[in-house]
Amino acid sequence: MERELLLLGLLRRTDMHGYQLHEFINQNMVSCIDLKKPTAYFLLEKMADKGWITQTETHEGNRPPRRVYQVTAEGERVFQRLLRENLAEHHPARFTGDIGLTFLDTLLPSEARDLLLVRRAALREELENVRAIPVHSGSSQLVIEHRARHLQTELDWLDELIERLG
Amino acid sequence: MERELLLLGLLRRTDMHGYQLHEFINQNMVSCIDLKKPTAYFLLEKMADKGWITQTETHEGNRPPRRVYQVTAEGERVFQRLLRENLAEHHPARFTGDIGLTFLDTLLPSEARDLLLVRRAALREELENVRAIPVHSGSSQLVIEHRARHLQTELDWLDELIERLG
DNA sequence: ATCGATATAGTCAAAATTGACTAATCAGAA
């Protein structure tokens, strides 16, 4: 759901059409996410179906029509929910593309802090688990060591973020 | 291609059938990759089509037949190529699931070292680029800072790995 | 004014991925 979070978050700032959204993401968030154009349109259509956003077709001359999207009241509620979920959950497979960070400033620092505390707990647990993997399991020692390092970096980062907020 | 690299690498060690492969990956490499069962079978079929592996159907009583896979000579060549590509390339979107590490010990330390040197160069370049992003670009400062940290961790890790090998 | 190159805006068929399923076997409890 973090792609939906991103699209909602951007549209909440400014109404945009599909191409514009995709361009923005491609220019400013490459390091964060790789969202292909057709996927963006696909997600937008799905979100429109669910009533999270509405489309306004604008015809200009002979051009292909542009569909500008606006976040609905329901979409706003979904954004709020997704943002909180994203911040509180520890997604084990990604230290990159932490979309929630982009919209952290839309929350009260105290609430943001509480959500990150939940995440930190899960992160700590995983780090302990990884450190507890016996040497002669089927998994590669290098892979485990590598992961432990990034988990530690993530933990340090969260610690600092939490401190900044509190 | 790193899923193919993984499957080839595992099959190169021991012949296995699809379910076995999936189980092994799921038990020992969760932190590394999330390969769903149907995707595993899909990839195996594709690899068999390309002649990288061969299937041997074994019927046992009334069971659904098991297809045991073996790496062909061509598959072995592809494995060697994919491993080298994987080690030398800096994949910007993942600090997790570095499959190449699992099979690093199949190379001569000196060659492994050379490949990782290429990767380190690309990594350094990205870190510089990320650090050079102006504060008032469209991207979130937190996201950039977050990425820079993990890139630095990755760089330190590579430095150490390279030293260990040289 | 016109030609080519690039930017804008979106679509589509083909390929890949997934959740949910079938179906047989096995291990232990009643």
Added chain:
DNA sequence: TTCTGATTAGTCAATTTTGACTATATCGAT
């Protein structure tokens, strides 16, 4: 022994994702 739940082995339809495409507009050079 027979029932139940877990394990083994793989498949399938529906959903998602992608590369390649259409088509107009715009901008700079000739």
